[in-house]
Amino acid sequence: MVPDRAVMASERDVALDIRIQGVSKSFGSVAALAGVSLTIRPGEFVAIIGPSGCGKTTLLKIVAGLVAPDAGTVAIGGTRVTGPGPDRAVVFQDFALMPWATVLRNVAFGLELRGVGRRQREEVARRIIARVGLAGFEHHYPHQLSGGMQQRVGVARALAVNPKVLLMDEPFASVDEQTRRLLQDDLLDLWAEERKTIVLVTHSMDEAVYLSDRVVVLSPRPARVVGEIQVDLPRPRSSKTTRTSAAFAGLVEDLWGMLKEMQ
């Protein structure tokens, strides 16, 4: 881990900003996004929250380059997004693991697609698998792992390509509460070390406040940015200190106040 960090340091330290300007998107007659504008600073951890079905995921996919907007632009580090790119990696809600591939191959998949040799990509994958706490499971298949472990594989796969922006689509929504808390803490550790720009789509107010620097609130469909909350809770955060603080409870309550108005 150590020698390679020095190599990656120069790249890694230049986290990238994200500029979303006037992005609209319709699917047939259904308008999902209506002029969403949002600027995310380099290295910032932003949570996006909104009523279910409001188009949060669509917005994330547009930033990922998986969906083209009907209008508006997204720029990452000043470069306009026209498709997926090596500067971004996505963590999917349903994990999106290839059931026919081992943990090792799943994690190395991004490097495999880029033509990195087997030895080299597996070396990187093994290191990152250990990093997310799955050492020893390299040759397991996804169905042999619990949901929480599967999403660790999903996170490892995203990290393996060393992206500057991590896009997370309700990553912990389909795991149980205990596992979710463990994964959240691991994500905080990871972000503290790597300082990637993270965009997290979530429907959990607790999760949004606990993890992020800023929570952006979207309106019901068609989504627009209707407000945001600065989360100035001290870091490093932990359940014990952060979740028990009055400030944390106050921020969650503020968020609920904004969301309640839209119900």
Added chain:
Amino acid sequence: MRPVPAGPEGHMEAVPVLGALSALVVASEVLGRLGLSLFLPAFSSVAAVWWQVLVTGPLLPALLKSLESYVKGMVPAVAAGVVAGLLLGRYRWLGEVFDPFLNMMMSAPLAGFIPILMAIFGISDTVVVLTVFLFSFFIILVNTRTGLQGTPRSLVEMARSLGATDVQILTRIYFFAALPAMMVGVRLGAVNGVKGLVVGEMLIALVGMGELLIRYGNTFLINHLYAVILTILGLALTVSLAIQALDRLAIRWK
């Protein structure tokens, strides 16, 4: 190395199959010995004749001839069926263009095309090979395509988000996602290919086991006839079991 537990499925499948087969053998033996009909011979007499025709008679050369046509028809059917199924599943417009034709070929009695093939290729092995192909190709194609269309969308998005090209998505995501259904198609197609083999050979009436069926049928050599039929059934069963074994080998992740 790989901690995949070996399941007991293999043994559990063999028991009912063997049970059913032995029940059939016993029933045939009892009915045959009752002498009810010329067309219900005892299994033991059929088995004796089978051995005799296989070792000294025309069955082994016929079987080999049939196998040759079968392999010549099946190998291209699998290759073409898989490729066409992947492409038609992947590119929706292609699928739509070919859908009417496919529906027709799936429901048409394919044996009806054999006279046309005979008119084109004459009375030759080529007709048998093409019949085998036709009887299996469409089944493999349709199953492959159905399998591909069941690919989870997020897997495709995952690959795209990591920069996969269209070809990489086809060969590394769609292909494997379609593989289980594809293997079902190959098994069904291979068994139907045996059907095509026999139908083709019988209509030409000059080669392989089809020729023996016609010859023994016309001369009322019932034991001989059953010996050939059993050989064909054995071939179909062997093919089916072999592909099932291949299937388990290929799809270890389930």
